[in-house]
Amino acid sequence: MHFSIPETESRSGDSGGSAYVAYNIHVNGVLHCRLRKEYGANVLPAFPPKKLFSLTPAEVEQRREQLEKYMQAVRQDPLLGSSETFNSFLRRAQQETQQVPTEEVSLEVLLSNGQKVLVSVLTSDQTEDVLEAVAAKLDLPDDLIGYFSLFLVREKEDGAFSFVRKLQEFELPYVSVTSLRNQEYKIVLRKSYWDSAYDDDVMENRVGLNLLYAQTVSDIERGWILVTKEQHRQLKSLQEKVSKKEFLRLAQTLRHYGYLRFDACVADFPEKDCPVVVSAGNSELSLQLRLPGQQLREGSFRVTRMRCWRVTSSVPLPSGGTSSPGRSRGEVRLELAFEYLMSKDRLQWVTITSPQAIMMSICLQSMVDELMVKKSGGSIRKMLRRRVGGSLKRSDSQQAVKSPPLLESPDASRESIVKLSSKLSAVSLRGIGSPSTDASASDVHGNFAFEGIGDEDL
DSSP, X not given: OOOOOOEEEOOTTOSSOOEEEOOOOOOSSOOOOSOHHHHOTTTSOOOOOOOSSOOOHHHHHHHHHHHHHHHHHHHTOHHHHTOHHHHHHHHHHHHHHHTOOOOEEEEEEEOTTSOEEEEEEETTOXXXXXXXXXXXXXXXXXXXXXXXXXXXXXXXXXXXXXXXXXXXXXXXXXXXXXTTOOTTEEEEEEEOOOOGGGHHHHHTSHHHHHHHHHHHHHHHHHTOSBOOHHHHHHHHHHHHTTOHHHHHHHHTTSBTTTOEEOOOEEEOSSSTTEEEEEEEETTEXXXXXXXXXXXXXXXXXXXXXXXXEEEEEEOOOOTTSOOOTTOOOOOOEEEEEEEEEEETTEEEEEEEEOTTHHHHHHHHHHHHHHHHHHHTTOOOOOOOOOOTTOOOOOOSOOOOOOOOOOOOOOOTTOOOOEEOGGGGGGSOOOOOOXXXXXXXXXXXXXXXXXXXXXXXXX
């Protein structure tokens, strides 16, 4: 998400005047502002100091990175991240940056199968409000809302979705999607949990069952879920009989069921600049790569064996470190790096370079959160929460989830995946150094699930 953070900057030649500098911030969580008074200085991380004189393009970029890292650090504090003061500031910042007045509008939300759901919302409504509006339109029970989330995606030419990010609680979905000024960007409703055991809760309800069924059919058609010809035949037979629960039970046994797939990118696994396709699900990151001879391989990295991870960004500047007027700056380069326990006594950093690195990081964090909730005996079931001061205006009409068309025959050219499993530990990986050498503590996301790993997991 992009919005501006105004900072007063003194410029030489000005007589007491000031100007605003706007920073485009890549947010992996929540932005902080004006919380010192409410929570005290000791709770907050140190704010990056400002410079009093004009900034060079390189210094502006450095300042942007400092603010981004600061916001990410603040987001890790559950007290600050859940603050209404915090979130209300973010909502106002989005509206003011995009100059969007508060008014009632129609917002289009897509289901996984491409079906459109039109809801009436306010431009100032945050993600949870819009999610509740979609649930009400579909007649999804209140206690199942927490099983689903809204995602910002970019629709490709072939109709497939490229996931940009999961919409955060503080975001204003209408502002987020319209500010991009590109019809390729859409909002999609998709399940937000990773453990297929939670499917039982969703499948108890007719609407929940239909949503899960439509998503699964869509994932199979896209090739996200890996199926053999025989499995495909069985699935199609169940689909023809409209045996949705049986269809899903069979799908749950398939590789990559419930995974989120990312665009092709580059990793340093098993060697530098290796083209891979990353998928997230079932408490792991899966890296599919094509080896010499066109053989397809898969390496799986369990989230419980990731000690920590971090997202870093860099923006290439023209030679000399300055940019001239009218000359565009290079695109932001994002990297997700995680420290992985390859064997009992060997930790190794693995790096994935992808524009979707922040989304991957959010997936890792949500998988860890889910594991910790399950470990503590908690539940992801969430009751509907109403904001004080009234609720949204919604249409009384309900919109049914349409059944997807029958599955087409699997692509004959699609090769089966050969899992590396135990061979992972024998692969030589390029390290990127210790986080203490090139990243501050605020850059690194510690993994509490890592602490519970035992010898049986190795």
